[in-house]
Amino acid sequence: METQTSPGRLFNGLIALLAWFALFAQLYIHLTMLPFPVKELIIRYFSYFTILSNLMVAISCTMLFIGNGTGSGRFFHRQSVVAAITVYIVIVGAVYNLVLRSVWDPQGLQKVVDELFHTVNPILYLLMWIFLAGKDQLKWKMVFSWLIYPIVYCIFILIRGHASGLYPYPFINVIELGMTKTLQNIGILSASFLAVSLLVIAVGKQMSKR
Numbered sequence: 001m002e003t004q005t006s007p008g009r010l011f012n013g014l015i016a017l018l019a020w021f022a023l024f025a026q027l028y029i030h031l032t033m034l035p036f037p038v039k040e041l042i043i044r045y046f047s048y049f050t051i052l053s054n055l056m057v058a059i060s061c062t063m064l065f066i067g068n069g070t071g072s073g074r075f076f077h078r079q080s081v082v083a084a085i086t087v088y089i090v091i092v093g094a095v096y097n098l099v100l101r102s103v104w105d106p107q108g109l110q111k112v113v114d115e116l117f118h119t120v121n122p123i124l125y126l127l128m129w130i131f132l133a134g135k136d137q138l139k140w141k142m143v144f145s146w147l148i149y150p151i152v153y154c155i156f157i158l159i160r161g162h163a164s165g166l167y168p169y170p171f172i173n174v175i176e177l178g179m180t181k182t183l184q185n186i187g188i189l190s191a192s193f194l195a196v197s198l199l200v201i202a203v204g205k206q207m208s209k210r
Contacts, residue, residue, distance in 0.1 A: 015061040
C-alpha cells in the first residue's frame, strides 16, 4: 500500500466508520428482531457473505487509517489483500443490486444498513482502491488465492444449510432449488469472482504503468 496523505487517511477513516456502523446496526437488528437464541442469531449473522465482506472492509480501512506499524496493519496494507477485498465487496454490491434488490424491500434502519452494505461501502472502497491503493505488485496468479474465501464460504453454507435449513441467499437455497441448480449458481458465482478478479488485476497493472 502506498503511503497515504492526510485526506487519504481520512477517507479510509470515513469508510471504516460507515462500515462499523452498518455492522453493529445489523447486529442490533438481528438480536432484537429475530426470535432465535442468541447463539443461533450470532451464527446466522456471520452466515452472510455481505456481513463477512463488509467486516473485511471495516477492518481493512481501520488498519489503513491507523497505519501499518503492527503485524495486522502490515497485512492489510498489502496490495493483494486490498485488491482481494475490492473484488469481494464489488461482488456484494453487484449481486444485491442486480439480483436481490427486486425481491427485498427493507424499511427503516434496515434500509439504511442495506444501502451502506450494498451500495455506499462497495462504491467507497472501490474508489479508495482506484485512487489510493498501490497496484504495481499485483500478479495474475493471485486470483487463485482470492477464490479460496468465496469457495470456502459456499462449502460452509451448504454444510450449515443441510444441518439447519438456513440458506442466506435464494440462489443457493438447496431446499427450494435442488442441489443441481444450486451448484450451477455457485459455478456462475465462481466465474463472476474470477472475472472480476482478473479485471481488477488488469486495471491495476494498467494504472501502475502510468
